[in-house]
Amino acid sequence: MTPRVPKLRFTPDELTRTWQAASILLDYPDEQLVSRLDLLAEVAASLPAKIGRGLQETIEKLRSQPPLTSQANYVETFDTRRRGCLFLTYFSSGDTRKRGLALLRIKQVYTRAGLVLTDDQLPDHLCVVLEFAATTDQAAGLKMILDNRAGLELLRLHLAETGSPWWGAVEAVCATLPALKGKDHEAIKILAAEGPADEQVGLNPYGAPDLLPMPGGS
Numbered sequence: 001m002t003p004r005v006p007k008l009r010f011t012p013d014e015l016t017r018t019w020q021a022a023s024i025l026l027d028y029p030d031e032q033l034v035s036r037l038d039l040l041a042e043v044a045a046s047l048p049a050k051i052g053r054g055l056q057e058t059i060e061k062l063r064s065q066p067p068l069t070s071q072a073n074y075v076e077t078f079d080t081r082r083r084g085c086l087f088l089t090y091f092s093s094g095d096t097r098k099r100g101l102a103l104l105r106i107k108q109v110y111t112r113a114g115l116v117l118t119d120d121q122l123p124d125h126l127c128v129v130l131e132f133a134a135t136t137d138q139a140a141g142l143k144m145i146l147d148n149r150a151g152l153e154l155l156r157l158h159l160a161e162t163g164s165p166w167w168g169a170v171e172a173v174c175a176t177l178p179a180l181k182g183k184d185h186e187a188i189k190i191l192a193a194e195g196p197a198d199e200q201v202g203l204n205p206y207g208a209p210d211l212l213p214m215p216g217g218s
Helices: 012-025 031-035 037-045 049-063 067-079 088-093 097-112 126-135 138-147 149-161 167-175 182-194
Strands: none
Touching (some): 012 126, 012 167, 037 049, 088 097, 088 138, 097 138, 126 138
16 A cells, blocks of 8 residues: 655655755765765755755765764764664664564565665664665655654754754755644654653564663763
């Protein structure tokens, strides 16, 4: 059954270019990514300002600092802080049995579409979800994103608060989505106040994201 696609303000081609560019920009900033920044800048410039501007901001910030600085910043941003987690179902399900089921459902969507992940890829990683939505099944990918909207918005707010170079890329993704409703704001507020659930069991065959403990649980 094909997911019903909400009415969006951008064309399918604009969504594809935005999500694929964001997927690349939110990946680890190795030499290959740095070599693609000029091409990504062309893509950003071709998009409406509301979505292209955020992509361009991330591109410019990555251009402005040495790759080693970007790499250290990336690890600090996404691998050590829970609010900077790029695994979408972690926000909605935390370290509980529910997360294992959520990951399995996403993997089943990929499998039906003919996508096979490598062993080192969790299916809910934002870069993987965006790439799938951009290149394989836009409707199914959009549903995954919307199902995890509160976590994505919390990530966006966290990146804005910390002045992260990657805020613009996440902002661009959020700008492609339908306007937030009252219940969405409430879900974000609750998630921000309480954080993801914590159970630490039942996550096989998938584990929790490998996050280092941070003071204050940030």
